[in-house]
Amino acid sequence: MAKKVKSAAPNTGVGRWRDAIDGERETSSKKSTRRGGVDKKQAALLVFTLVLCVASAIGFTPLPERISQGFDVQGGVNVKLAATRPDGGEPTTDDMSSAASIVESRVEALGVPGVVVRREGDAIVLQVPGSVDASSTVEDVCRVGHLELVRLDNIGDAEALSKIMAGGSGVELEAGSYTAFLDGSSVARAEVARANDADGYAVDVTFDSEGAQKFSDVTAELAGSTGRIAVVVDGVVRSAPAVQSRIEGGSVSISGGFSEREAKALKASLDFGSLPVDLTETKTAQAASALGEGGLSRVVFAFFASTAAVAVFLLVLFRGLGILAPASLAVEAVLYLGALALLSRFGSFALTCVSLIATALVAALSVGSTVLLLDRARCQAKSGKKSQAAFSRGIKAAVAGDAAIFAVALFLALAVGEPARGFFLALAAGTACDAMAVVCFKAPALRLLWSGLAQRRPGFWGVTRADVEGDRQGRSTEGGE
Numbered sequence: 027m028a029k030k031v032k033s034a035a036p037n038t039g040v041g042r043w044r045d046a047i048d049g050e051r052e053t054s055s056k057k058s059t060r061r062g063g064v065d066k067k068q069a070a071l072l073v074f075t076l077v078l079c080v081a082s083a084i085g086f087t088p089l090p091e092r093i094s095q096g097f098d099v100q101g102g103v104n105v106k107l108a109a110t111r112p113d114g115g116e117p118t119t120d121d122m123s124s125a126a127s128i129v130e131s132r133v134e135a136l137g138v139p140g141v142v143v144r145r146e147g148d149a150i151v152l153q154v155p156g157s158v159d160a161s162s163t164v165e166d167v168c169r170v171g172h173l174e175l176v177r178l179d180n181i182g183d184a185e186a187l188s189k190i191m192a193g194g195s196g197v198e199l200e201a202g203s204y205t206a207f208l209d210g211s212s213v214a215r216a217e218v219a220r221a222n223d224a225d226g227y228a229v230d231v232t233f234d235s236e237g238a239q240k241f242s243d244v245t246a247e248l249a250g251s252t253g254r255i256a257v258v259v260d261g262v263v264r265s266a267p268a269v270q271s272r273i274e275g276g277s278v279s280i281s282g283g284f285s286e287r288e289a290k291a292l293k294a295s296l297d298f299g300s301l302p303v304d305l306t307e308t309k310t311a312q313a314a315s316a317l318g319e320g321g322l323s324r325v326v327f328a329f330f331a332s333t334a335a336v337a338v339f340l341l342v343l344f345r346g347l348g349i350l351a352p353a354s355l356a357v358e359a360v361l362y363l364g365a366l367a368l369l370s371r372f373g374s375f376a377l378t379c380v381s382l383i384a385t386a387l388v389a390a391l392s393v394g395s396t397v398l399l400l401d402r403a404r405c406q407a408k409s410g411k412k413s414q415a416a417f418s419r420g421i422k423a424a425v426a427g428d429a430a431i432f433a434v435a436l437f438l439a440l441a442v443g444e445p446a447r448g449f450f451l452a453l454a455a456g457t458a459c460d461a462m463a464v465v466c467f468k469a470p471a472l473r474l475l476w477s478g479l480a481q482r483r484p485g486f487w488g489v490t491r492a493d494v495e496g497d498r499q500g501r502s503t504e505g506g507e
Contacts, residue, residue: 068470075466079357082364092367094139096378096448097153098316102140103160105152106309107168111302117148121302126150128298129305130443132167135294136287137373142444150305153313155376160310166287168305171295173213173231173280174206174258177244178266181256190256190266195282197263206258207244212237214276216296218289221281227289228281231296238276246272257282259292316379325382329389336393344400350471354396355389358463362388365455380445381452388456391431395424395464403472421469428461 086092109117109125117125122145129150130143141163142153152167154160176199181187183203190197214234221228233241248255248269256266257280264282284292315321333355341348362385369375402420432454439450 065470065473068473071466071470072474075357075463075470078462078466079360082360086363086367089363089367092370093363094370094373094376095155095157095322096140096376096381096445097142097155097313098379099322099377099382100156101313101315102153102155102158104309104311104313105154105160105164105307106146107150107152107164107305108308109148109150109303109305112304117303122148122150125301125303125305128301129167131298132291132294133163134373135297136163136166136290138163139370139373140376140378149308162287164307166291166294168301168307169291169295170260170301170304171210171292172260172300173210173292173296175208175241175244176204176206176256176258177248178254178256180205180207186263190254190263195263195265199258199261199263201261204256204258208233208237208240210296210300212240213296216293218286218293219279221279221284226281227284227286228279229284229289229292229296230277230279233276233278235276238274241276241278242272242274245269329386333389340393340397340400344404347400347404347475350400350468350475351393351396353471354463354468355392357467358392358459361459361462362456365459366452369451369455375448375451375455378445378448381448384449384452384456387453388460391428391457392460392463395428395460396468398424399464399468399472421464424464425461428457428464432457432461 109122111117111121126143126145129152133141133143133152138158140155141158144151144153152160152164154163178187178190181190181199181204183200186197186199186203212233213231214237215232217230219228219230232238244255247253249271252268252270254266254268256263258264259282264280264284280292317325334352337348337352337355340351344351366375366377375381399420435450435454435457439447439454442450
């Protein structure tokens with residue numbers, strides 16, 4: 027009588043893998059990962075990713091308008107601003123350092139993307155991208171931004187006073203003809219808001235404790251006679267409201283027909299202080315892109331060509347499993363462009379040569395996380411371990427790596443100035459998108475493929491011919507008499 031004798035030949039990883047799958051089918055028929063089943067959780071993640079990609083694509087279309095370009099990428103205008111002290115003297119080194127810092131802070135507060143501020147001796151140079159209105163930007167950053175509150179009975183300029191009493195605004199006061207009881211140095215906080223009459227914008231300011239008490243005392247004194255307080259910005263009266271009652275709390279809304287840009291400029295002046303020097307535009311010169319004519323298009327073409335080459339290489343290396351590489355890169359690219367468009371919308375990002383380098387690093391990180399998952403899955407398949415646990419450690423490692431880089435890049439983006447800030451913001455946005463792609467696309471797609479093609483066609487996952495032949499040899503020697 028024939029007797030089945032098990033060969034002494036060792037079982038291969040492929041055989042152990044098949045055995046694990048067979049055992050899983052027998053004992054866990056209700057699992058969504060069995061052959062023919064669909065894991066609804068993973069499918070839901072893929073649907074969520076699709077919706078997110080559609081929203082992201084809408085957000086960055088049309089691309090040239092939604093993602094701001096920096097001075098070195100698109101070219102623009104070099105504007106030189108000469109500095110002089112209010113008393114006519116030469117500005118000191120401290121004056122120039124302070125002025126350059128304030129100008130840079132104002133540019134950021136105004137949300138003007140891609141503008142670079144440089145100091146050159148007793149001058150400040152603004153590099154303004156071609157897509158930005160250079161004249162308005164220069165006007166906003168050069169404004170001294172000195173806020174003063176003045177009682178009308180303390181204005182000695184009779185001609186100006188008559189215009190104010192007649193309801194005029196934009197009246198310029200002669201220097202030394204008035205005395206302010208409060209100025210911008212007493213402002214603790216400023217916010218831009220719509221004016222109460224919905225005509226233009228206002229700046230809501232809150233004074234510090236000393237300023238609040240002073241304001242309360244003055245309004246109490248003027249309320250009895252319906253006196254008026256002139257709001258003076260850089261020596262120009264913007265409004266002169268009548269005081270109806272004592273105002274407590276130190277909060278007041280400063281209006282005067284401000285446009286949104288003017289209100290933001292005034293807020294920036296109050297937030298960062300008045301300029302210690304007067305800035306005057308002395309020279310303007312056009313500048314070409316550092317990449318040359320059509321340079322950005324060549325960079326984009328080279329980027330996509332190299333990415334396509336990497337995707338083809340991964341297809342060859344991982345066989346059918348490699349289809350996740352181009353799919354993952356496409357998903358992450360859409361999410362990444364949406365993130366950059368969002369940052370540009372709030373004036374926090376502009377595409378520069380430095381941020382282009384960060385974009386290349388992000389692509390490398392994306393490829394790295396994809397290779398990590400694919401290699402872990404293939405190795406686990408050869409070792410015979412169950413498919414659903416094959417790459418969980420790889421997922422955790424990829425996400426942990428992205429989280430670490432994101433935290434460091436975000437911290438540095440908040441700590442440094444331009445152009446380094448653009449590099450770290452681009453890097454932080456890219457690692458965040460890669461982590462999201464790993465959790466919401468790469469891992470779910472790989473798991474769904476495991477539950478289907480993995481069980482029917484092991485070769486699809488890059489299992490070598492030697493492993494398959496070894497497995498067949500082991501099975502053929504089973505049996506005996």
